[in-house]
Amino acid sequence: MTSATPVSDAYPYLxxxxxxxxxxxxxxxxxxxxxxxxxxxxxxxVLHAHLTSLHQLLDQLADTTRPPHPAAGRHLATAHTRLWQATTAVHDAFHLLPMADAAPTETECHPERLPEGPPVLTICQRHLAAGHVVRRKTTPADLNAPAPGHTTTCAQ
Structure with missing residues (x-):
């Protein structure tokens, strides 16, 4: 079964x-x-920003797919959970890396004056906002569960 919309035109931004x-x-x-x-x-x-955007897209797809196709919606919801686990790992890795060596001087930019806060905090703000959505829709047990095996037969 194929879609009426050509793949090249379906999701240009994606x-x-x-x-x-x-x-x-x-x-x-x-x-x-x-x-x-x-x-x-x-x-x-940048990778974290992309993952959180993809996470939001999967959330929307799971919500709209689940009513007409429950099994497919459950798989998308599982992918949504696994993507959140990957996003959390990237966020954790970010904080384990050293900060830039050079401290800003008077002639350099002042990130504390940015409306969204210092750049080091934007990843945390993004992660907290996405985490709020995850906690509303996913149980802690689901977030900590290992990935299940692939249960469907792939059609060729």
């Missing part, structure tokens, strides 16, 4: 985001002339 991720993955891949560099806070912050 396609663009996926293309961006592929681009950054290739850009960070080690090459002969450049060894792989470890993750830094900037990359993890």
């Amino acid at each position: 396609r663009a985001a996926s293309t961006g991720i592929r681009h950054h993955t290739r850009a960070r891949a080690p090459r002969a002339e450049r060894p792989a560099s470890p993750a830094d806070r900037v990359h993890l912050d």
